[in-house]
Amino acid sequence: MTAQTQQHPRESTVVEAAPKQLLIGGKWRPADGDRTYDVEDPSTGRALCPVADATAADGIAALDAATAAQHDWARHPARERGEILRRAYETMISRQDDLALLMTLEMGKPLAEARGEIAYAAEFFRWFAEEAVRIGGDYAVAPNGSGRFLVMHQPVGPALLITPWNFPLAMGTRKIGPAIAAGCTSVIKPAHQTPLSMLALAEILTEAGLPDGVLNVVTSRSAGTLVEPMIRDGRARKLSFTGSTAVGRTLIEQSADNVLNVSMELGGNAPFLVFDDADLDAAVDGAVQAKMRNIGEACTAANRFYVHRDVADEFSRKLAQRMSAMPVGRGVADGVQVGPLIDATQLGKVADLVGDAVEAGAQVVTGGRRSGGDGHFYEPTVLTDVPAAARMNTEEIFGPVAPIATFTDEDEAVRRANDTEFGLVSYVYTRDLQRSLRVSENLEAGMIGLNQGVVSNPAAPFGGVKQSGLGREGGKVGIDEFLETKYVSIGGM
Numbered sequence: 001m002t003a004q005t006q007q008h009p010r011e012s013t014v015v016e017a018a019p020k021q022l023l024i025g026g027k028w029r030p031a032d033g034d035r036t037y038d039v040e041d042p043s044t045g046r047a048l049c050p051v052a053d054a055t056a057a058d059g060i061a062a063l064d065a066a067t068a069a070q071h072d073w074a075r076h077p078a079r080e081r082g083e084i085l086r087r088a089y090e091t092m093i094s095r096q097d098d099l100a101l102l103m104t105l106e107m108g109k110p111l112a113e114a115r116g117e118i119a120y121a122a123e124f125f126r127w128f129a130e131e132a133v134r135i136g137g138d139y140a141v142a143p144n145g146s147g148r149f150l151v152m153h154q155p156v157g158p159a160l161l162i163t164p165w166n167f168p169l170a171m172g173t174r175k176i177g178p179a180i181a182a183g184c185t186s187v188i189k190p191a192h193q194t195p196l197s198m199l200a201l202a203e204i205l206t207e208a209g210l211p212d213g214v215l216n217v218v219t220s221r222s223a224g225t226l227v228e229p230m231i232r233d234g235r236a237r238k239l240s241f242t243g244s245t246a247v248g249r250t251l252i253e254q255s256a257d258n259v260l261n262v263s264m265e266l267g268g269n270a271p272f273l274v275f276d277d278a279d280l281d282a283a284v285d286g287a288v289q290a291k292m293r294n295i296g297e298a299c300t301a302a303n304r305f306y307v308h309r310d311v312a313d314e315f316s317r318k319l320a321q322r323m324s325a326m327p328v329g330r331g332v333a334d335g336v337q338v339g340p341l342i343d344a345t346q347l348g349k350v351a352d353l354v355g356d357a358v359e360a361g362a363q364v365v366t367g368g369r370r371s372g373g374d375g376h377f378y379e380p381t382v383l384t385d386v387p388a389a390a391r392m393n394t395e396e397i398f399g400p401v402a403p404i405a406t407f408t409d410e411d412e413a414v415r416r417a418n419d420t421e422f423g424l425v426s427y428v429y430t431r432d433l434q435r436s437l438r439v440s441e442n443l444e445a446g447m448i449g450l451n452q453g454v455v456s457n458p459a460a461p462f463g464g465v466k467q468s469g470l471g472r473e474g475g476k477v478g479i480d481e482f483l484e485t486k487y488v489s490i491g492g493m
């Protein structure tokens with residue numbers, strides 16, 4: 001299928017209107033030495049516009065601003081912190097169309113999905129607007145009756161927030177929301193591929209009344225050079241990172257000297273289990289969501305399908321029918337459901353992983369090659385008979401490729417599902433209640449999609465076990481990542 005290349009009438013308008021400078025201490029300013037780099041449209045491979053390319057000195061200036069604002073911000077009434085988030089939520093919804101178009105242009109996902117991400121991202125602000133006023137504390141009587149304790153929860157201090165390109169806004173609001181609610185100031189560095197959505201969000205927060213210096217944004221093509229000095233500086237007390245496990249490990253090491261409080265949302269390798277008693281059509285629907293949402297570029301994407309051997313042929317056939325019918329093209333084109341991959345590197349990686357699996361004996365049911373056009377398009381692909389040795393069983397594919405293997409019993413399914421260093425999410429399709437609970441208990445994952453192909457929800461604690469991360473974002477515990485606990489022991493009572 002040839003990729004669709006239609007234009008959107010407002011493309012240049014929204015790109016022109018987006019901020020492109022750094023936000024430091026409430027002022028928009030160019031990077032040191034006026035340095036810029038070009039943001040690329042992955043659906044054309046062409047430059048969209050230049051944005052500021054921050055240096056290490058800009059990073060330290062942003063940290064200066066966050067540190068200077070911390071004292072007052074921590075004492076800002078929680079209700080007002082929440083109201084700022086609430087106003088920003090409302091503006092995000094009222095500007096959903098323009099924000100979605102900007103996101104699609106820099107990231108590639110279809111417009112309908114970008115609109116969905118804006119709604120999901122905004123929901124974190126609404127959720128944490130409400131959590132801001134519930135921080136509270138405790139008062140306890142010592143067990144032996146002599147002495148009392150006060151337990152306080154206070155902002156941890158200036159935070160460094162680092163986000164990936166695959167969900168340019170949601171990964172940001174999931175950190176900025178609780179940081180603002182908890183009373184932390186922060187410096188955020190979005191991925192170099194997708195800075196525009198984050199800059200537009202910072203503008204919205206400024207309009208919503210966020211005081212100067214509470215959120216600072218630095219965009220850069222050279223992440224390591226910018227971030228390491230900020231981590232080693234010592235004034236930031238928190239590092240919240242979403243991205244690959246490899247970079248997460250490096251950042252944990254860099255954080256060790258100053259014993260930074262770290263939260264890590266890292267890579268995944270989600271298994272998708274289909275038992276022989278599953279509602280097969282529902283399983284196919286869930287598989288399409290878990291695999292094709294965000295062009296497969298999601299940490300929660302189903303990476304390995306294990307299907308009971310009695311239903312594997314039917315499942316594979318139905319999944320291939322659904323995936324091959326999904327129109328590929330520019331995310332702004334009408335009806336497109338599969339956009340381009342983020343860049344040439346990611347496209348090359350997906351093609352390599354498919355080549356490796358086929359060489360090892362996998363069968364291509366549909367797809368298996370690049371799609372037409374100048375952008376980084378790859379056809380929706382279903383592979384069967386994927387041998388355990390194929391690299392895609394251990395590496396995140398991050399693309400529209402569904403590898404299917406079979407199992408014969410529950411023990412084998414769970415053992416193969418857990419045979420990975422990652423543990424972010426697992427999907428399970430079965431109609432047997434006992435089995436669903438037993439398997440949920442035995443799967444090594446921070447999240448389980450039970451007869452459900454999407455797990456993310458702002459009201460639930462998102463995060464992984466094993467090498468998928470440390471800490472949780474969202475839910476009631478999401479704000480705890482930005483708080484520290486102090487207890488006061490009271491004598492004389």
Ligand SMILES: NC(=O)c1ccc[n+]([C@@H]2O[C@H](COP(=O)([O-])OP(=O)(O)OC[C@H]3O[C@@H](n4cnc5c(N)ncnc54)[C@H](O)[C@@H]3O)[C@@H](O)[C@H]2O)c1
Binds near residue numbers: 166251267
């Ligand atoms: N667990 C989650 O919640 C979650 C969510 C989305 C994505 N992810 C993971 O993110 C990865 C895809 O995103 P990516 O390719 O942008 O990941 P990445 O690790 O390459 O980059 C993530 C962020 O870290 C920055 N970065 C890269 N090298 C750095 C360095 N040396 N020092 C400081 N910062 C650095 C990048 O510029 C970007 O902002 C996948 O592994 C995916 O599973 C995880």
